[in-house]
Amino acid sequence: MFKIKKYKMAIKKQNFAISSIASKYSSLTKYKPDRFLDLGDAFLDATGLPGPAMGHINMFLGHSDTGKTTALLAAAADAIKKGILPIFIITEQKFDFDHANIMGIPVVKEVDQATGEVTYSGDFIFKNDFEYIEQITDFINEMLDLQEKGELPYDILFLWDSVGSVPCKMTWEGKGGKQHNASVLSDKIGMGINQRISGSRRADKPHTNTLIIVNQPWVELPDNPFGQPKIKAKGGESIWLNSTLVFRFGNEKNSGITKISITKNKRTITIATRSKISVMKNHVNGIAFADGKIMVTPHGFMMAKEAAEEKKSREDYVKNNLDYISSLFEERVSDVGEIKFEDTPEEDNEDWLFNILT
Secondary structure, three states: OOOOOOOOOOOOOOOOOHHHHHHOOOOOOOOOOOEEEOHHHHHHHHHHOOOEOOEEEEEEOOOOOOHHHHHHHHHHHHHHHOOOEEEEEEOOOOOHHHHHHHHHOOOOEEOOOOOOOOEEEEEEEEOOOOOHHHHHHHHHHHHHHHHHHOOOOOOOOEEEEEEEEEEEEEHHHOOOOHHHHHHHHHHHHHHHHHHHHHHEEEOOOOOEEEEEEEEEEEEEOOOOOOOOOEEEOOOOOOHHHHHHEEEEEOOOOOOOOOEEEEEOOOOEEEEEEEEEEEEEEEEEOOOOOOOEEEEEEEEEEEEEOOOOHHHHHHHHHHHHOHHHHHHHHOOOOOOHHHHHHOOOOOOOOOOOOOOOOO
């Protein structure tokens, strides 16, 4: 009987460099350096970031009167300084052109002598006749198409105020609900506009485009006795997921603001608010200050991290804006010494337990 011998043949390993395979199958894409819009020294001190990231989707999330609109206008003002075209997408119908002008956005006001109708113009595009979400996303895509064709030769900053104030078309027609609004935002933002905005960061793209979204909130109640309420964005998770930076203004449960007032001749007026600001998400460089405090004024942000710092900011604000303060009192204020600064209560610490537990 014959025995069959098994032979093992040595396999010679091939020598090859991974780089040769990578160069054949990888997409070699270069990106532009990270850049931010500048919202001022006080914003940088409170958050660790100059402002929204350019070439990204950014979210401003928070309750009413916490500083979101001030941040939006500050971003637009800085964009104009940088030669970027701001495009305002206004769905809340509360836009104030006088406030925009005070914030550093040049606005031309014209009054029709025959009808009394007032129109505003400037180095920006303003549109506020949207009825549902699809009209907004179609408009954004239309502007980006014009840019690609060379008919709009500017970098663009889209400023949407706000998500949560208009429904999707199906809901607008009375056939849908919240889940349909969320689905449309997911499709239109997540699988469309996000790609065009983020894709503008590529070095081979001639323009860099940015989207800032002010998002209305809702509050998720805790599921246990030791839990804390959590702020959530209206319209589902799509914009949160597609945002590179998310800034939270105010507390989780409520605005948590403190009014800052001054008095002259027994008349008291509010000139600012103290608000909290934190970075909830940062996929640019990871910096995320969670304990920022800031003073929100009609002219922008001022530092308010500590009591002494806030006191100086209040005095400096009045001193540097005497004409504006005079207009509020309807009488001349010549010096900060004529003003009495009202005591401000301690901040609302409703988030303290949440911070300890997490």
